Amino acid sequence: MIRVFENTDISTRNSFHVHQRAAKIVEFDYNEELPEVFATHVGEKWMALGGGNNILFTKDIDSTLVVPCNKDIEIVGKEDGRVTVRVGAGLEWDEFVEWCVERELWGVENLSLIPGKVGAAPVQNIGAYGAEVKDCITRVEMFFPEQGNFITLAAEHCGFGYRESVFKHSLKGRVIITSVEFCLSETPHPKLGYGDVIQQVEELGGATLSNIRKAICSIRRNKLPDTTVTGNAGSFFKNPIVDSSIAESLLEQYPDMPHYPAGVEGKTKLAAGWLIDKCSLKGYSKGNVGVHHKQALVLINTTGEATGCEVIEFAKMVQKSVFDKFGIEIDTEVNII
Ligand code: EPU
Numbered sequence: 001m002i003r004v005f006e007n008t009d010i011s012t013r014n015s016f017h018v019h020q021r022a023a024k025i026v027e028f029d030y031n032e033e034l035p036e037v038f039a040t041h042v043g044e045k046w047m048a049l050g051g052g053n054n055i056l057f058t059k060d061i062d063s064t065l066v067v068p069c070n071k072d073i074e075i076v077g078k079e080d081g082r083v084t085v086r087v088g089a090g091l092e093w094d095e096f097v098e099w100c101v102e103r104e105l106w107g108v109e110n111l112s113l114i115p116g117k118v119g120a121a122p123v124q125n126i127g128a129y130g131a132e133v134k135d136c137i138t139r140v141e142m143f144f145p146e147q148g149n150f151i152t153l154a155a156e157h158c159g160f161g162y163r164e165s166v167f168k169h170s171l172k173g174r175v176i177i178t179s180v181e182f183c184l185s186e187t188p189h190p191k192l193g194y195g196d197v198i199q200q201v202e203e204l205g206g207a208t209l210s211n212i213r214k215a216i217c218s219i220r221r222n223k224l225p226d227t228t229v230t231g232n233a234g235s236f237f238k239n240p241i242v243d244s245s246i247a248e249s250l251l252e253q254y255p256d257m258p259h260y261p262a263g264v265e266g267k268t269k270l271a272a273g274w275l276i277d278k279c280s281l282k283g284y285s286k287g288n289v290g291v292h293h294k295q296a297l298v299l300i301n302t303t304g305e306a307t308g309c310e311v312i313e314f315a316k317m318v319q320k321s322v323f324d325k326f327g328i329e330i331d332t333e334v335n336i337i
Contacts, residue, residue: 003027004041010061014052015115016301017231018308022061025049027069031088031150031178034143042066042145047337048176050089050117054124054233055335058308066176068119073099081186084138089119089177093126101209105184107136109209110191112216115227115234119177123167124333125160129216130193134160136182140167142175150178162262162269163238163333223295231301232292236315237272237330244268250326254278272322272330273297279321289314312336 005025011017013025026041028034038046045063049055070088073096077084083105087096097112110131111121120126121133122140137155144151159166167177190207192198200215201207225232239260247259247268258271276282276296283293288306292298299311299318315332322330 001029002033002037002041010052010057010065013049013065013067014055014057014233015227015231016056016233016306016308016311017304018057018301018306018311020057020060020308022065024064025067026064027067029069029090031068031070031141031143034145034150034176034178035148037066038143038145038148046145047173048119050120051092051115053116053227054120054333055337056233056308056311057337058312059337061337068117068176068178070178071095076181083184083186084181085184086141086179086181087118088179089117091118092116093118093121097213100184101213104209105186106189106209107182107184108133109212110197110216112213113220118180122158122160122165122177122180124163125165127163129197129219130191132160132162134158134165136184137180138183139181140177141179141181142171142177144175146174151175162241168335224298225292225294225300231304231306232298233334235272235297235333236299237276237297237318238333239269239272240275240328240330241267241269242328246328250328270328275322275326275328275330276318279318279325281318281321286314286317291318308336 008022008025010022011019026037028037042064046066047063049065049067068089071091072088074086076086093116094113096118097108100108110129111126114126122137126133139152139154140158141152196219197215201211204211204214241262244266251257258274260269262269273296281291282296284291285302287310288303289311290300290302292300319330322328
């Protein structure tokens with residue numbers, strides 16, 4: 001079914017809860033409806049919207065927001081302990097993780113409780129606790145309005161990197177992801193690299209899928225604000241990847257600075273949350289915007305009244321503080337519209 005809403009408040013459609021309006025919103029339940037959606041309801045200007053969890057609206061939207069609501073999970077293959085599933089873009093990400101954990105399928109458990117829809121997962125290659133969704137994705141299916149057809153990209157052509165994909169670059173604003181195909185494993189593959197995770201999983205009685213999910217949900221609930229209560233978009237900034245020589249000279253001054261291999265020769269990933277925290281900004285707020293008191297990487301709408309522009313101003317102040325203290329630029333992770 002296709003549903004059309006005109007001149008609508010979108011504060012409930014973005015996790016920052018900023019009060020902007022959209023000229024038109026079109027929801028669709030079935031991928032097959034997309035040609036009709038575009039032929040009948042969508043003009044020149046449009047953009048895809050999932051759960052609105054990684055987006056900051058700074059103005060009213062005069063284009064049409066196209067929202068996938070297809071939620072089917074279909075097992076499309078089983079071979080040698082590997083199960084391939086095709087999942088509708090409109091399914092809540094964590095419902096998919098729960099579905100996998102209930103069926104003893106390994107792969108996405110470390111990504112428990114990440115807010116958002118399945119269709120958004122490949123866009124920023126969601127990641128947490130030593131796992132990235134790219135490691136389980138095999139194909140991404142999408143509609144290409146310019147040509148009016150559906151296309152499928154194999155994972156190796158999706159340009160996945162740390163919070164990166166082709167959907168943030170050459171395909172940005174040109175496709176609507178309709179389904180994502182994942183390859184999961186019936187064989188246990190616990191990823192317990194994170195100190196907090198190992199400890200909690202052991203306390204719960206060992207590395208079963210449901211214990212890992214429980215541990216990760218509890219760590220996240222404890223550290224990250226609940227978007228239904230406090231507007232936020234998860235990590236507002238990306239962890240910066242710098243030349244290893246820069247990391248080494250900072251480490252002389254700050255020996256306790258968290259740093260990780262960036263997966264690229266000569267580069268080191270730093271923790272933006274730590275850098276912001278060291279600028280004494282954790283828990284700081286001004287006007288309607290603040291830095292979360294338990295995780296400095298997360299900016300919050302403290303009063304529920306913040307505008308997108310206010311959040312941007314505040315974010316610039318955070319970026320400047322980090323640059324002035326460490327000489328490091330931190331980029332936003334959130335998609336700013
Ligand atoms: N840290 C601080 N102060 C802070 C925050 C962090 O000192 O306020 C330190 C921590 O003690 C730790 C290091 O910085 O030594 C890294 O912190 P953490 O493990 O909490 O992870 P992160 O790098 O801040 C990333 C993801 C999160 C994900 C966590 C856990 C990005 C941009 N963020 O955060 O993802 O949940 O790892 O794996 O990569 C999200 O994308 O919305 C998100 C929440």
